[in-house]
Amino acid sequence: DAKTTQPNSMESNEEEPVHLPCNHSTISGTDYIHWYRQLPSQGPEYVIHGLTSNVNNRMASLAIAEDRKSSTLILHRATLRDAAVYYCILIDNYGQNFVFGPGTRLSVLP
Amino acid sequence: DVKVTQSSRYLVKRTGEKVFLECVQDMDHENMFWYRQDPGLGLRLIYFSYDVKMKEKGDIPEGYSVSREKKERFSLILESASTNQTSMYLCASRMDTSGANVLTFGAGSRLTVL
Numbered sequence: 001d002a003k004t005t006q007p008n009s010m011e012s013n014e015e016e017p018v019h020l021p022c023n024h025s026t027i028s029g030t031d032y033i034h035w036y037r038q039l040p041s042q043g044p045e046y047v048i049h050g051l052t053s054n055v056n057n058r059m060a061s062l063a064i065a066e067d068r069k070s071s072t073l074i075l076h077r078a079t080l081r082d083a084a085v086y087y088c089i090l091i092d093n094y095g096q097n098f099v100f101g102p103g104t105r106l107s108v109l110p
Numbered sequence: 111d112v113k114v115t116q117s118s119r120y121l122v123k124r125t126g127e128k129v130f131l132e133c134v135q136d137m138d139h140e141n142m143f144w145y146r147q148d149p150g151l152g153l154r155l156i157y158f159s160y161d162v163k164m165k166e167k168g169d170i171p172e173g174y175s176v177s178r179e180k181k182e183r184f185s186l187i188l189e190s191a192s193t194n195q196t197s198m199y200l201c202a203s204r205m206d207t208s209g210a211n212v213l214t215f216g217a218g219s220r221l222t223v224l
Contacts (some may be wrong), residue, residue: 032210096153098143099155
């Protein structure tokens with residue numbers, strides 16, 4: 001099963017951009033890259049996903065490396081409410097391999 | 111918006127009791143999942159279901175069973191609760207078996223087994 005690796009924790013200042021990296025060197029051609037985040041005392045929530053091209057939505061941007069072996073979630077202006085654990089996972093075209101690792105705990109400093 | 115509702119946010123049970131955790135989704139999703147979450151271990155998949163009356167084991171099914179009699183409802187059952195099943199349990203649903211479809215999670219059920 002394709003796995004992802006992320007830093008355990010990162011820190012950012014409020015209103016600055018945040019780049020959260022994810023390595024997935026064993027990704028297959030049909031794997032989608034999904035990002036979720038989990039706020040304290042809540043279930044994970046969807047942030048963004050992509051296959052090959054970079055993606056933007058109202059929450060964040062997803063930059064996918066050309067070889068697809070890594071990706072970066074970009075929060076353009078971090079707020080205190082963005083403090084959460086961020087998970088990068090791979091889901092294949094059959095909808096399987098949805099393995100959540102420990103994720104990256106993002107702290108946002110005022 | 112899709113809503114996934116878990117019936118209990120907090121439960122306290124005794125060792126050996128039978129425990130039911132209920133999960134209901136309101137958007138006609140085909141796939142449903144049960145995870146448990148423990149500090150330092152991330153989310154681990156217990157069971158999932160692609161359709162009514164179908165179930166598949168995840169990574170840690172021992173000590174658990176599931177039931178999916180109706181499309182909208184997916185129940186997790188602990189036949190005889192043990193202290194090592196104290197955990198946060200998360201239910202999720204997804205439209206169908208496509209990698210492009212996102213998971214929607216419930217708020218979680220925190221179970222303590224004494």
